[in-house]
Amino acid sequence: xxxxxLPGDGIGPEIMEQALxxxxxxxxxxxxxxxxxxxxxxxxxxxxxxxxxxxxxxxAKSADAILLGAVGGPQWxxxxxxxxxxxxxxAIRKELNLFANLRPAILYPELAxxxxxxxxxxxxxxxxxxxxxxxxxxxxQPRGIREEGGERVGFNTMVYAESEIRRIGxxxxxxxxxxxxxxxxxxxxxxxECTQLWRDVMIELSAxxxxxxxxxxxxxxxxxxxxxxxxxxDVMVTGNMFGDILSDEASMLTGSIGMLPSASLDANNKGLYxxxxxxxxxxxxxxxxxxxxTILSAAMMLRYTFSLEAPAxxxxxxxxxxxxxxxxxxxxxxxxxxxxxxxxxxxxxxxxL
Ligand code: IPM
Ligand code: MG
Numbered sequence: 001x002x003x004x005x006l007p008g009d010g011i012g013p014e015i016m017e018q019a020l021x022x023x024x025x026x027x028x029x030x031x032x033x034x035x036x037x038x039x040x041x042x043x044x045x046x047x048x049x050x051x052x053x054x055x056x057x058x059x060a061k062s063a064d065a066i067l068l069g070a071v072g073g074p075q076w077x078x079x080x081x082x083x084x085x086x087x088x089x090x091a092i093r094k095e096l097n098l099f100a101n102l103r104p105a106i107l108y109p110e111l112a113x114x115x116x117x118x119x120x121x122x123x124x125x126x127x128x129x130x131x132x133x134x135x136x137x138x139x140x141q142p143r144g145i146r147e148e149g150g151e152r153v154g155f156n157t158m159v160y161a162e163s164e165i166r167r168i169g170x171x172x173x174x175x176x177x178x179x180x181x182x183x184x185x186x187x188x189x190x191x192x193e194c195t196q197l198w199r200d201v202m203i204e205l206s207a208x209x210x211x212x213x214x215x216x217x218x219x220x221x222x223x224x225x226x227x228x229x230x231x232x233x234d235v236m237v238t239g240n241m242f243g244d245i246l247s248d249e250a251s252m253l254t255g256s257i258g259m260l261p262s263a264s265l266d267a268n269n270k271g272l273y274x275x276x277x278x279x280x281x282x283x284x285x286x287x288x289x290x291x292x293x294t295i296l297s298a299a300m301m302l303r304y305t306f307s308l309e310a311p312a313x314x315x316x317x318x319x320x321x322x323x324x325x326x327x328x329x330x331x332x333x334x335x336x337x338x339x340x341x342x343x344x345x346x347x348x349x350x351x352x353l
Pocket of ligand 2: 248
């Protein structure tokens with residue numbers, strides 16, 4: 001297995017180090033791997049002038065999977081748009097055709113009190129958000145800011161071809177089939193034609209999946225339902241922008257965005273795996289960041305790209321064990337638990353393995 005490692009910015013390098021230690025600890029247990037590191041995001045801008053250098057693109061293309069930390073930070077916020085760290089992330093997603101973003105939101109019972117919602121609302125929560133990742137208003141043309149009638153006018157384009165909707169729909173229906181067999185498609189068809197097509201295509205697709213119950217929800221209502229009664233959801237499928245917003249919202253149901261892994265897959269299950277959270281510049285370099293989302297992303301990599309279910313489950317069980325034993329980084333800390341830093345959390349997971 002050849003893994004391209006992209007630690008990125010902020011807390012990226014610290015959390016990545018722990019994920020790699022966990023993978024190292026599993027060496028020999030049915031797999032071996034080769035890891036090569038490259039630059040992406042702000043650190044790449046500083047070193048090469050671009051957030052997604054050619055060398056990184058080459059390595060990412062030749063690898064079987066990519067493990068990414070996080071990108072971005074305030075020191076790069078005022079650069080021209082093409083040089084912003086986030087551009088690196090969007091470029092790698094687009095170039096490698098990683099159109100299917102899987103963001104599970106699972107509540108570990110030990111963390112029921114870490115959520116800002118009442119424990120009974122979130123206990124047992126297990127949602128999978130399937131977000132389209134290479135289309136929509138994120139990439140649509142035309143886009144820009146122009147002068148018009150003596151003032152500036154900003155514009156972007158929400159666009160989806162039916163083939164793009166169909167391929168993400170298939171991923172979502174297949175995922176639902178392996179879980180609770182319920183799929184909720186989220187759109188804004190009461191206002192946006194683009195998402196009317198989204199709904200129409202989802203309905204057409206559902207004929208191929210009679211065993212999956214398809215429902216539809218407008219995105220504003222979905223945002224409300226996620227905090228009102230989140231356990232009504234099994235799998236949710238939506239476009240790039242709605243998925244960006246709803247997945248952050250869903251992460252908070254679980255107590256901390258520091259717990260949530262994600263996978264971004266192409267049509268052949270080659271994937272980029274990254275925590276759902278960002279680079280957290282405020283705590284970067286302090287050794288306090290939660291590495292569990294990155295460690296769990298490594299587990300998703302073993303499962304989805306390498307079809308190695310057993311070691312994936314081993315990592316996930318180890319994480320459950322350290323939570324049950326009371327280990328907590330600052331983001332999930334509560335009185336009576338044992339507060340640890342990034343590296344100690346990595347140590348605890350490795351010990352539990
Ligand atoms: C995410 C992030 C990215 C996105 C940013 C950093 C470009 O918020 O992965 O959810 O909007 O997709
Ligand atoms: Mg986001």
